[in-house]
Amino acid sequence: HFRSISIFLRHFISKNSWKFKHIFVVTNQRCVGRGIISEMQLAEIHSKMNEKILKCGGRIDKIYCSFAVDSSASDRKPQTGMFLQIQRDFADVKQGEIGDCLYIIKGTYYENLYIK
Secondary structure, eight states: OHHHHHHHHHHHHHHHGGGOSOEEEEEEOHHHHTTSSOHHHHHHHHHHHHHHHHHTTOOOSEEEEEOOSSTTOTTSTTSSHHHHHHHHHOTTOOTTOOOEEEEEEETTEEEEEEEO
């Protein structure tokens, strides 16, 4: 899936990383919860994505994933669980500061890039 958005994402992040104190990827990955791919496989995808972005001069501070299958789980978007985790991990991020969103939609692939 990353290949389909990689050029756009790499360009956006590499050109704009310097503007933001933090860049987070917040993503629902039900495919792991359903056993379609493993956490290790997803980590490899994220690692490759990060490598490409770093090579272009960009950065991602942290990737947050929910593997929950149930859409109402507290750690799945649009619930607040992953955003609360960001606030625990990054003390300088305050409530209400997370919200500048870039929605990347390509086919059935859906990802949010949260930038602050």
